Amino acid sequence: MMHRSFRFILLFVVTQLLQAYLFNNLTIGAWFNPLVYVSFLALLPLEMPRGVLLVNGLATGLVADWFMGTAGLNTCVAVFAAFTRPFLLDLLFGKENIRDGGVPSPERFGEGGFLRYAASLVGLHHLLFFLLEALSWAQIGQMLGRWLVSSLVCVGFTWLMARVFTSKLTVRV
Amino acid sequence: MRALCPHSRHNRLNCQTLNKLLEFIRSTYVVLLFVVIEALALHYYANSSPYTQARLLAQSTRVAGGVHGLFSGVKHFFGLGRENRQLMARVAELESELAAWRRTASPLPADSTQVVIGERQFRMTPATVVSNSINKLRNFIVFDRGRRDGVERDMAVLSSTGAMVGYVVEVSERYAVAISILNTAFRASGKVRGDTYSGSILWEGTDARTVTMTELAKYARIEPGDTVVSTGFSQYFPADIPIGTVVRADLNEAQTAYTVQVRLMAHMSGLGPVILVKNNDLPEVRSLLESERVEELKNRP
DSSP: OHHHHHHHHHHHHHHHHIIIIIGGGOOSOTTOOOOTTHHHHHTSOTTSOHHHHHHHHHHHHHHHHHHHTOTTHHHHHHHHHHHHHHHHHHHHHOHHHHHTOOOOSHHHHOHHHHHHHHHHHHHHHHHHHHHHHHOSSTTHHHHHHHHHHHHHHHHHHHHHHHHHHTSSSOSOO | OOOOOOSSHHHHHHHHHHHHHHHHHHHHHHHHHHHHHHHHHHHHHHTOOHHHHHHHHHHHHHHHHHHHHHHHHHHHHHTHHHHHHHHHHHHHHHHHHHHHHHHHOOSSOSSGGGOOOSSOSEEEEEEEEEEEOOSSSEEEEEESOOGGGTOOTTOEEEETTSOEEEEEEEEOSSOEEEEEEEETTOOEEEEETTOOOEEEEEOOSSOTTEEEEEEEETTSOOOTTOEEEEOSOSSSSOTTOEEEEEEEEEEOTTSSEEEEEEEESSOGGGOOEEEEEEETTHHHHHHHHTSHHHHHHHHOO
8 A cells, every 4th residue: 555655656756847847848839738747636546535636636736836837727727637537437437437446547447448538637637727828719729729739748648657657556456 | 424413302403404514514525625726726826927927936946946957957068059159150240240339439429428427227147048938828937047146127038149038027046037028928019120110029829939019000111021129118128139030010900000920039949048138227217207206297187
């Protein structure tokens, strides 16, 4: 149990550091802004109580806001992702399946299932982020472009992290 | 979380109500917690300004700036060749300007009102970028120079080639944060070099290489390829600082003003060394603007 908690703390630190020192400073273009810290929330255990999930979302958002200087924006979207995650999982895989617990991964849900789950969670999280960041419909086309590119990169990152992270973890409890 | 109810009827009813309340809280506390956190986060975000964001960024850089410095050092190392070529080109340009000034120098300047007495109006400080983003709507730049190096708020930030990049909004002891020209809250005034009509420079958040100059009077002489420079009206930037070149100019629907697409001269995605410019006259200008007489005239109906 301690070993598993340590791995999740490590995942939290790795995603936050990669976000702060790598992805925030990549100057590829205005369309490329993947918020990879959401991978941590996506990979938290399925059996985690919803309240604890919200607290994890709060911690993730606060640290991201602190690094990015975004004053509440990341907190808002990370808590939203943590809140909607259980509903998404129930909707995609059924309550019975989720009740069995484990870590969301391609092994646990299958490649297609995991990608559907990651795309839904990351897509919702990024959509809310870009909507709140713009606070206007004036550049809706550009906003959707940024959302699409950044979400695709983030889904790829989440898939990669799930592969690396669950390589030695029991995926089904 | 269920309370044990006593036997008396009145107390039992109260107890059952309490149990129902506890049950309600237990079943809805996640939603309540979610609503409270979201409300607080949205309230904080809605009341934030570029200055709040810069202050937050300055705080985190104070702690995490060392690692940013390490990464920027590595990046800087690989960009040394390009940087050196840019600096050599800049030195050559300044040398030729200096030579021209020397040729025309005379004991009495043609316009004696331009003689600068005492301290110079602008002071330059070199700095290196430790963190820079171009992928958000509100982008900021962090430098490795702070209060102890004489950096202050409102200093202009120019690229190593002397082009407009942003201005300083927050300073800590060792670092400074500037609002980037690629920030939707950034505003400066610009004009076509050699012309008198000015417009407002802003970024629409779409292309990291292009900004927009709006409200440029239709009488302005403008052609694609013209250079757009600062006007000097701004409190931050000296006059004639290059901003970029005109890509396209379109008259608005009312045919009264141009909206101009300007390709930035500063290479925003590869900023390395920059120049911070302090306007020594700024406090004096501001105190004049805030003087009682000016305030009185402002408030006159």
